Amino acid sequence: MxxxxxxxxxxxxxxxxxxxxVTLYTEALRNENSGHFEEALVRYENALKEVQKEKFQRGNLxxxxxxxxxxxxxxxxYKSSLQFIRPNM
Numbered sequence: 001m002x003x004x005x006x007x008x009x010x011x012x013x014x015x016x017x018x019x020x021x022v023t024l025y026t027e028a029l030r031n032e033n034s035g036h037f038e039e040a041l042v043r044y045e046n047a048l049k050e051v052q053k054e055k056f057q058r059g060n061l062x063x064x065x066x067x068x069x070x071x072x073x074x075x076x077x078y079k080s081s082l083q084f085i086r087p088n089m
Contacts, residue, residue: 019050021054021065022061024044025061028044028047032072037075041069
């Protein structure tokens with residue numbers, strides 16, 4: 001009975017702990033939603049590096065991060081190209 005209780009507590013503690021890539025992904029998502037695209041880009045790249053370091057890779061998370069990186073690169077390029085265009089007045 002005591003061993004079962006210890007195992008349940010240990011398992012719940014491990015389940016609550018988020019991995020580093022997931023934490024970086026959520027931080028990047030917050031930065032992206034608040035409009036800080038450059039900071040989000042850095043966080044996504046760090047999360048991708050951490051996913052690749054893990055022994056048991058999370059393919060779904062890796063694909064999400066790669067897609068987000070593509071979108072952010074497009075947004076940043078678009079914003080930088082808009083700075084060079086001046087409206088005709």
